[in-house]
Amino acid sequence: MSMEATKSPRDLLEIALESGRLHIGEVALGRDFTLRHVADVGRDDLIRHFDPVAAREIARYDAEGKFRPLKTAPNLKRGWLLDVGSIEGMELALEFLYPSALGLWLSWIKGTLHPTSMRETLNRQSGMYRITQLLTVGQAGELVGRCCTSEGGCLRTLLWDLEPGVPVPSLPSEKLSLDALPSDRIPLICRELCNLVVAAARPIARGNLPKKE
Numbered sequence: 001m002s003m004e005a006t007k008s009p010r011d012l013l014e015i016a017l018e019s020g021r022l023h024i025g026e027v028a029l030g031r032d033f034t035l036r037h038v039a040d041v042g043r044d045d046l047i048r049h050f051d052p053v054a055a056r057e058i059a060r061y062d063a064e065g066k067f068r069p070l071k072t073a074p075n076l077k078r079g080w081l082l083d084v085g086s087i088e089g090m091e092l093a094l095e096f097l098y099p100s101a102l103g104l105w106l107s108w109i110k111g112t113l114h115p116t117s118m119r120e121t122l123n124r125q126s127g128m129y130r131i132t133q134l135l136t137v138g139q140a141g142e143l144v145g146r147c148c149t150s151e152g153g154c155l156r157t158l159l160w161d162l163e164p165g166v167p168v169p170s171l172p173s174e175k176l177s178l179d180a181l182p183s184d185r186i187p188l189i190c191r192e193l194c195n196l197v198v199a200a201a202r203p204i205a206r207g208n209l210p211k212k213e
């Protein structure tokens with residue numbers, strides 16, 4: 001079956017394994033249904049887990065024990081090996097490690113992804129985040145460049161614009177398109193601005209309020 005004809009994330013994962021796409025984010029996949037940190041490939045002292053649900057705890061905290069609010073941040077801890085025994089187990093483990101990654105990739109392949117621009121996402125904010133609508137394009141570009149960079153920010157590829165037709169100016173082109181996706185990679189796609197960046201936009205936007213006399 002071709003990727004285009006794939007109907008489910010599980011089938012897509014199966015094809016990915018067969019075709020040698022054995023990396024996703026910081027995780028290396030094995031055709032024997034194993035998963036481990038890419039930096040741990042070749043180690044034989046890893047703590048082995050057979051239940052894919054163990055991935056939930058692995059993904060929850062970084063190496064210092066701090067909670068990871070963003071599962072695609074490049075701070076996945078090391079030292080573990082998931083040996084889950086089946087494609088179903090691998091799909092479930094990946095859902096804990098990188099939520100929705102396979103589903104988003106499938107939507108992109110099918111042409112049904114429909115990314116939402118940052119401006120559209122901010123414009124639909126309500127309550128305490130409504131103020132983020134005051135963010136300027138320049139501030140938005142700076143914020144996204146800082147929060148979404150793969151260097152300490154997030155490993156996803158952003159497929160949305162700042163405003164319709166206005167691409168993000170502060171990130172390299174390979175971070176904004178899947179055109180140059182290496183043939184051994186399963187992509188991590190960002191379809192729209194996440195809540196963490198919306199929250200980070202709030203104090204910046206507050207600074208744009210007119211000063212009281």
Ligand code: SF4
Nearest residue numbers: 148154156190193194
């Ligand atoms: S907006 Fe997307 S790319 Fe940026 S930090 Fe959030 S999930 Fe990652």
